[in-house]
Amino acid sequence: MIAISDPPSILTEHDAGDVADLYARCTDYFMLQDGEPATLADAIDMFRDVPDEKSSADQTIMGWRGENGLIAVGVILRDYPSDRVWYLGFMIVDSAARGQGIGRTIYDMIEQWAAAHGAQEIRLAVLEANEAAERFWRSLGYRELRRVGPDTFKSRSHHRVELYRLLGSNLTVPPAQ
Secondary structure: OOOOOOOOEEOOHHHHHHHHHHHHOOHHHHHHHHOOOOOHHHHHHHHHOOOOOOOHHHEEEEEEEEOOEEEEEEEEEOOOOOOOEEEEEEEEEOHHHOOOOHHHHHHHHHHHHHHHOOOOEEEEEEEOOOHHHHHHHHHOOOEEEEEEEEEEEOOEEEEEEEEEEEOHHHOOOOOOO
16 A cells, blocks of 8 residues: 555645646546646646635645655635535545545545534535546545536536535534535
């Protein structure tokens, strides 16, 4: 099993080169989503891409390193789309490290961190075409909120499944749309 850094490091745009290297090892995902490999510009965009009503200061980008560099990234946006609802905008694990429980471990760290900082619910969206990812998220207790799209990602168009998971004492409270 691949060892990961614990705790994660907080990434900044200065880490875009490392993120681009990780993206290059995750070509399968970017071919599915975009129809083409990711670039350094895509890595830089990860640090800047937030909804109009938010700023990059509302976003935390966590990185986990292994023996060969960055092996996973998680991007979480605070209080979006509403207070105490946080959005996991992106999480990716090096393709060589998948299937070893690393994604689950990383998600657990993200959830614990978010809950400790005030999150009561986490939402995310998965491409309908990414059935393995949807199974992964549902195995962690995520439930479907709605289906959205289609949205265009470079040369591909996708519908997405928006999922949610209530945290802590909120487990019995249905989410607001």
